[in-house]
Amino acid sequence: MIDLHESELAAVVEAIEAGDRFLCISHVGPDGDAVGSLLGMCDILRRLDKTALPALADGVPEGLRFLPGAETIVTAVNPDERFDCIIVLDASSPDRMGAVYRADVHDAVPLVVIDHHVTNTYFGDVNWVEPGCAATCQMLVYLARRLDVALTGTLAETLLAGIVTDTLCFRTSNTTPDVLSTATLLMEGGAHLAEITAQTINRKPFRSIKLWGEVLPDARLDDRVLWVTVSPEQLAAAGAAPEDLELSSTLSAVEEADISATFIQKFADDGTPAVECSFRAKPGFSVSDVAFALGGGGHPPAAGCTVPGALADAVPPIVALSLIHISEPT
Ligand code: 5GP
Ligand code: MN
Numbered sequence: 001m002i003d004l005h006e007s008e009l010a011a012v013v014e015a016i017e018a019g020d021r022f023l024c025i026s027h028v029g030p031d032g033d034a035v036g037s038l039l040g041m042c043d044i045l046r047r048l049d050k051t052a053l054p055a056l057a058d059g060v061p062e063g064l065r066f067l068p069g070a071e072t073i074v075t076a077v078n079p080d081e082r083f084d085c086i087i088v089l090d091a092s093s094p095d096r097m098g099a100v101y102r103a104d105v106h107d108a109v110p111l112v113v114i115d116h117h118v119t120n121t122y123f124g125d126v127n128w129v130e131p132g133c134a135a136t137c138q139m140l141v142y143l144a145r146r147l148d149v150a151l152t153g154t155l156a157e158t159l160l161a162g163i164v165t166d167t168l169c170f171r172t173s174n175t176t177p178d179v180l181s182t183a184t185l186l187m188e189g190g191a192h193l194a195e196i197t198a199q200t201i202n203r204k205p206f207r208s209i210k211l212w213g214e215v216l217p218d219a220r221l222d223d224r225v226l227w228v229t230v231s232p233e234q235l236a237a238a239g240a241a242p243e244d245l246e247l248s249s250t251l252s253a254v255e256e257a258d259i260s261a262t263f264i265q266k267f268a269d270d271g272t273p274a275v276e277c278s279f280r281a282k283p284g285f286s287v288s289d290v291a292f293a294l295g296g297g298g299h300p301p302a303a304g305c306t307v308p309g310a311l312a313d314a315v316p317p318i319v320a321l322s323l324i325h326i327s328e329p330t
Contacts (some may be wrong), residue, residue: 002178004142008128013146015112018047019084022052023077023109026089027096029243030056032064032165034215037089037136039069039158041114044140047149050145053077057098061243066199067161068154072218079105085112086253088124089135089160092117092297118296119288131299134174137162141182156189161196167203168249173283173301208246211238215247225322226257229311242266242276248302252280259285259322265311277315278304279322290325294318 016022024041026034035056035078042052054073064070077100087111091097113124116139118131133139137159144151144159151159163183167175170183187193214234220227230245238244242264251260264276277294279287286300296305307314 002130002132004131004174005128008126009143009146010124011291012112012114012128012143015085015087015110015145016048016050019110020050021082021084022050023081023083023086023089023096023106024052024054024089025086025100026056027091028057028098030058030061030064033135033137033162034090035060035064035067035070035073036158036160036162036165037114037140038073039067039090040137040140040144040155040162041087042069043142043155043158044147044149045305047155048147053081053083055100057100063200063203063205064161067158069158072101076100077102083109085110087112087114089114090117092120092122094121096297098282114143116299117288117297118299119292119303122168132174132176134172134176134179135163137166138179138182138248141185151185151189153190156186156191159202160186160191160193164196164198166195169197174299204246205244207238207240208244211235211240211244212247212250214238219251221254221256223323224256224258224317224326225319226251226254226260226261226305227315227319227322229315230262231311232265232267235264248278248280250303252282253290258282258326261287261322263311263315263318267279272308273310274306274308275311276304276306277318278302285326287322287325290318290321293321 022045026038038054042054045052056073060070084201111124112126114128116130116133120129192284215228215230262278262281265278266274281287281301286297287303288300291298291303291305294305
């Protein structure tokens with residue numbers, strides 16, 4: 001059984017018991033673990049007769065709207081609304097909370113961080129960080145048990161969704177016996193594994209594969225770094241948005257590569273170009289250090305960041321940096 005950070009977990013329990021009105025936040029560009037842990041945390045709080053408002057700066061992606069309670073998630077928080085405590089889930093640094101966290105208004109409210117990223121910057125008043133957990137949703141299984149909240153119904157469903165998506169359905173190298181034990185508890189509580197898998201890992205819109213058709217002919221393999229760039233023109237040709245790419249785990253299966261990356265050209269609201277980078281590493285290699293060095297974060301096998309600039313300028317130095325890391329296996 002995993003050795004949890006007991007004093008931090010106790011501090012989380014204490015903060016929950018002390019408050020009545022909670023704001024819960026997860027990260028920008030939300031994935032299944034972000035939405036699952038956000039909904040799961042709110043479920044836990046409500047079952048303890050507390051009020052909980054779930055907020056996501058970027059809203060819920062289309063593919064995760066099947067999750068029970070997804071429709072209750074807000075994308076803006078009334079600055080006059082008072083909270084006893086803010087709980088932020090699956091976010092490794094404060095910028096990941098996006099605009100739903102307003103430093104000017106929320107600074108005075110106790111901030112509890114619950115996260116499993118090794119790159120977490122410990123930005124809360126309480127920081128419960130478990131890099132040994134494969135998903136923030138796995139941590140919430142342990143939290144619910146401490147709080148005597150039954151792992152049933154919508155709670156079981158949302159927490160299993162986060163574990164399934166962050167482990168690519170129990171295939172990542174951090175899928176420990178503890179991960180399987182928590183998933184077993186959730187299935188015993190009524191969560192539907194086959195349905196969750198069908199709705200997440202095994203589901204893509206047609207425009208995703210059209211986009212793959214646009215970008216894969218130019219895939220590059222430099223030494224053992226495999227990378228793909230995505231331009232605005234390619235997105236337009238496929239009728240796709242950046243979040244439709246979902247190519248990282250497919251690239252990471254390529255036999256000839258140890259590290260893979262996708263680079264998507266994006267633009268800030270003021271038109272400034274930026275490149276969104278998504279990295280994957282085979283077991284024995286790490287990409288979290290590269291991503292962290294570039295201002296992002298993540299886990300050794302999966303990490304990301306966004307850097308300023310156009311693809312042609314930003315990508316070559318990042319590929320070079322990745323090549324350096326490949327020569328220094330972890
Ligand atoms: P993905 O490549 O699936 O978008 O992200 C892989 C992992 O890296 C996830 O754990 C995600 O939270 C983290 N990550 C991706 N982009 C960023 C970023 O810009 N900043 C930070 N801190 N983490 C990121
Ligand atoms: Mn996660």
